[in-house]
Amino acid sequence: MDKEGKVVINREWCKGCGICVAFCPEEALILDPEEKAYWAHPEKCKRCGLCELRCPDIAIELVQK
Amino acid sequence: MPVKDYLRLRFLPHIWCPGCGHGIVMSGMIRAIEEIGLEKNEVVVVSGIGCSSRMAGYLDFHTMHTLHGRALAFATGVKLGRPDLTVIVPMGDGDALAIGGNHFIHAARRDIDLTAVIMNNRIYGMTGGQGSPMTPQGMRSTTAPRGIADAAFDLVELAKGAGASFVARTTTFHATELTRMIEKAIRHKGFSVVEVMSQCPTYYGRQNRLGNGVEMMKGFRDNTTSIGSKKREARPDLIERGIFVDEDRPVYSPEGLKAD
Ligand SMILES: Cc1ncc(C[n+]2csc(CCOP(=O)(O)OP(=O)(O)O)c2C)c(N)n1
Ligand code: SF4
Ligand code: SF4
Ligand code: SF4
Numbered sequence: 423m424d425k426e427g428k429v430v431i432n433r434e435w436c437k438g439c440g441i442c443v444a445f446c447p448e449e450a451l452i453l454d455p456e457e458k459a460y461w462a463h464p465e466k467c468k469r470c471g472l473c474e475l476r477c478p479d480i481a482i483e484l485v486q487k
Numbered sequence: 488m489p490v491k492d493y494l495r496l497r498f499l500p501h502i503w504c505p506g507c508g509h510g511i512v513m514s515g516m517i518r519a520i521e522e523i524g525l526e527k528n529e530v531v532v533v534s535g536i537g538c539s540s541r542m543a544g545y546l547d548f549h550t551m552h553t554l555h556g557r558a559l560a561f562a563t564g565v566k567l568g569r570p571d572l573t574v575i576v577p578m579g580d581g582d583a584l585a586i587g588g589n590h591f592i593h594a595a596r597r598d599i600d601l602t603a604v605i606m607n608n609r610i611y612g613m614t615g616g617q618g619s620p621m622t623p624q625g626m627r628s629t630t631a632p633r634g635i636a637d638a639a640f641d642l643v644e645l646a647k648g649a650g651a652s653f654v655a656r657t658t659t660f661h662a663t664e665l666t667r668m669i670e671k672a673i674r675h676k677g678f679s680v681v682e683v684m685s686q687c688p689t690y691y692g693r694q695n696r697l698g699n700g701v702e703m704m705k706g707f708r709d710n711t712t713s714i715g716s717k718k719r720e721a722r723p724d725l726i727e728r729g730i731f732v733d734e735d736r737p738v739y740s741p742e743g744l745k746a747d
Contacts, residue, residue, distance in 0.1 A: 434500065435499060435500040437500070437504075437505035437506075438505060439505040439506035439699070439700045439701070440506075440699070440700075440701050441506060441700055441701055441704065444701040444704075444705075445660075445701075445704070472662070474490075475511075475514070475515075475518075475662035475663065475666075476511055476659070476660075476662045476704075477510070477511070477514070478503065478506065478507055478508060478509070478510030478511045478514075478659075478700070479500060479501070479503075479510055480490055480491060480494065480499070480510065480513075480514055481500075483489065483490075483491075
């Protein structure tokens, strides 16, 4: 796995459904106080990209450097 | 290129509710098209009316947003006129199987080279949660507040019986499988049907106390299994996912019609 990639969240499009948070296999994401997804634990993230695949709002992206 | 680059950004964020499954299907469809390597100009997306059908507005391909239930008729015309183009039809279960049921069975019977992606949320989302022919017996909708007495269609069996040459089922939880199945369906020559079990937390979820989008997707994870899995011996109620039909047959074409 490429530990170099970054998870980028588009706060304008995120509707806070929590799908990425609930199904992240590494618990690397949280919903912040504004109910937006937040990549709180980059050190746990395996860069699997599942959050991007399951986001209904195209609001979260695994960007390879 | 990133999924965003296939969208008409001026219309985003989309109008689908938080946790609605339709956006996951849209993203899977884009990934499938990207994987096949089709140019935007080579794809036509034709839809009817419904929350699911709004996809045609967001996708940056050739698109037609037509009449409720009639998308397959328009798509048939497009395909006959321009057989070189890839024609994809995103549909709701009401759009495809209630008002559009007749178009659906005849498109399958003719086995025209179209790909129907049916977002089965078991309800009419756009108009406020009325029951559809996919609402399972006993489940609630605004038109059956104590639960529907009628049996639902089995979409896979219906598509098979009507003659579709590619029939598959998956869910929004199984996002990798979803992309792979839509890809295979598009590549297939003939009428391809992909049933995607999708969630409408706003109406179906709320009326049946199934929880939000996350809980409904856990339901798809826990209540489905791959075709032929041993798990169904202990739990025959599990819904099967996978490719049920994949047959190569001669495809309906204007050339074929001309031949006497
Ligand atoms: C001819 C016609 N009849 C009825 C309607 C009202 N109508 C709009 S969308 C819809 C059903 C939508 O349900 P579905 O196709 O399952 O899609 P969803 O909204 O659940 O994604 C209905 C009945 C219409 N637009 N046109
Ligand atoms: S890439 Fe995978 S591990 Fe990282 S946040 Fe997304 S789902 Fe979690
Ligand atoms: S899945 Fe998408 S819309 Fe939902 S909380 Fe995560 S980033 Fe936001
Ligand atoms: S009403 Fe249901 S189907 Fe329509 S956008 Fe909302 S959740 Fe999705």
